[in-house]
Amino acid sequence: MNSMGDVLTLTIEKILWRGRGLARLDSGQVVMIEPGVLPEEVVSVRVTKAAKDFLQAEAVRILTPSPLRGVHPCPHAADCGGSRFGMVAPETGTQLKADILRDALPRALGRDHGLHIPELRVVPSPKGWRYRLRGQIHVRSGRPHAMGHASNDLVPLTDCLLLCEPLAKAMPDLAKTLPDGRFTIAASPDTGQTATEQGDVLLPFSFPEFGLTLQLPPGTFFQANWALNQHLVRSTVDALDGFERIADLFCGAGNFALPLASRGKTVLAVEGSLPAVTTGTRNAKRLNLDSVTFRDANLARPAAWKMVGDFAPRAAILDPPRTGAKGIGSTLLGMPSLERLAWVSCDVVNTIRDAKPLLAAGWRISSLTLFDMFPGTWHMEVLMILERP
Template structure:
């Protein structure tokens, strides 16, 4: 029986949700290997945790590399935990994520709903590297760092291939003006202007398809891959064509609500972050988008849902945090006027958990799209459209 610290040599069968590799010992015991391995590779691993039915391990050496494996372009890749899938070409990474999603969804849905999965649409990122307009750095002694892989150690950075070129170039100067700690830095895709969360500036972010330019403070959350976000927003808006009253739940600063309002939709945007709500309201006022209403409310509280019920939406967008929104499926079932949901998920396994009451009541998944929002990593964004029977 294997114990923590043991070294094993295993062959990776496939990749699982969250990018882990699945392997088995000769006994049949499952070993889940931390992200960074590829299917068909023979790897030496060290056991890091034992459980009743499986082991967890980390790779220490790739004995027989996959033909998909190439050289990681980042000089910090061996130590930094930021881009564990950067050893494959971006288009290969996108396909691997599609395979992971196709494997994970039937398991998450279970026997009752696993056969109702529509064909997966896949939208790659326009840029495989240098795509992030927003990111976090750890500052120590005025220098930028990243968190080390599987540790709390800080890794000094001279560059980051995930960051958009203007942001990566400005990173040392931005860090120099900050105290020790973790900070958000951002760059405008329109102008290349950079700033930190401590700077009192507004950066322009355009939606060309909707004729909008938002002004966003670096401290407010927005989709870091702004180029692919254009496709996500357009797909979501298109999916809600024909619906005039739409609730945008966990709306942030209005990533969906403002483009919808530009199309004349009546939108209630509900968000629990007061700064994000303030940013959304300011942009709506500046752009004269009068059909959107922003509300600062915690969707874990009944009062927030009373507000949504009074609005009487015919469709809703849900974009909850990675941990999901437990119980939301039952709450949505209590709103008989809802006909369609556009569920945006950065962890679709948690989303399926939350959506199961709807599926059990007859709602169906009518379309499923993977957006490779985070190349170089195992993370992905999924747009799931659900319809009332």
Template structure:
């Protein structure tokens, strides 16, 4: 079986791939474009495999939408010339931004048709203040640690570690920390958050098993020394044990302060927050405009996180309304309590959404859900339908799971009233959407 094959690239597929065929077999190819003729290197194959996977390593006939990749480490063509795989996280970096959004629209529409049985023309919106090159938008980044203690990233579906010395998609504040100069020996992973509005950035260190506290103290000291003077306030460093869910403060504080829609939010440690610098305002504004919550209404914010959507929903209901905010993560739910303590109409409940809804007996006028990438699931869809709200809002980061859930809602009698899709992950295949559903 050859390791390199020549292919003509067809339509885009969900997940950052493009579809090609080789001797009747489907091959999902990354780092290509529709219409191109490429030499592709197989990354997953076998005579019994239902399909193969491959990376384009040489462009024989280029698409007019192809541009030079902005990041050599993520460029499949240059990586192949060095005998390496490209790092993940910028798989659309070889495509014009306008063409990226067109491809994403095609993929989203295909998922709607295939999984929800709905034909709809899709437009993917750029963030209002997106930079012309689509770089510098990530306020959060995650890295592995290579042997020798340097930050590294994985190629797609690979355990290989490739050291990096910069992250072009990350914000200036993240890059100004100069974490590539720190010896992270003793850590398995490093995550960094630099609030879009400024303020103290936070470096989260996930230690290797058996790492001594003195090693973590050394890492914290090196992080503080490496940062540029212009990196902002004192850098905070925290150790995080994901098994025990324990945070250990090494330097500064254990949380960052984010802002959106006139509210400040405390986000502790590994707590979830939108990655793109403009995403909180863009999505919260879409939710406000789409749901049109009225004073006195009863609202449920499901998978609510630290309260990004709960706070403006509470503003809209006023003190005569009620907002049930449900979040599964104990640490994030504690953040929500702190962030929303001044809103007496908000009830924060920590627990699995399906279990909380099963116990909830009150009627609901409005439901908003922002589930993880796997979607809400059939049980939650049925529970929301049983609550019979007048309107439903669905924030999603995955078109496939959204389309699947939408199909179940449609089968229960809901109709898709409006849908907005946002390009909040430029140079990747990811996108974010907000849908409003109503009963006829």
């Protein structure tokens, strides 16, 4: 019987959801290896957790590398936990994520719904590196750091290949202006201007297709891969084209709500972060988008849902946090006006869990699109369209 600290030699069968490698002992017991391994690799691993039915482990050494494995281009890759799949070409990473998603969905949906999955559409990132316009750094003694892989140790950074060039270049100087702690830094895709979350700087972010330029503070959440976000927003807006009253739930600063309003839709945008609501309201006023209303409300509370119900949307966008929104499926079932949902997810397994009451009531998944929003990592964004029967 294996225990913590044991070193094993295993062959990786496939990559599971959340980037873990799956291997098995001769006994058939499952071993899940932390992200950074590839299918068919022979690896030496150290057991980090011994549960009743499975083991967890971390790779110590790659004994027989996959033909897909290349040299990671980042000098900090051995220590930093930020880009565990940077050892494969970006297009290969996209293919691996599609395989991971196709493998995870039937199990997440279960026997009743797993046979009714639409064909997966895959949209790669325009850039494989240097795509992030927003990121977090840990500052110590005026220097930027990242979190170490599978630890709380800090790794000093001289560069980060995930960050766009203006932001990576400015990172050391931005860190000098900050005290010790964790901070958000950001750059404008329009001008290259950089800033930290401290201060009152507003950065321009344009949606050329919608004729909009937003002004966003670095501390307010927005999609860091702004180039691919254009495709995500277009796909979401197009999916709701036939509906005039739309609720944008967990709306942030208006990533979907403002483009929808520019198309003349009547939008109720609900978000639990007051700074994001303030930002969205300010941009709507500046852009003369009178058909969108932002509301600061906690969607975990009934009062927020009464407001949504009174609005009587025919369609809704949901973009909850990674942990999902437990109970939301049952709540949505109680809204008879709804006919279509555009569910944006950065953890689709949690999303399927939350959507099961809808599926059990006959709602169907009509469309699935994977957006490779985070190249170099196992993370992905999925747009799932659900239709009322």
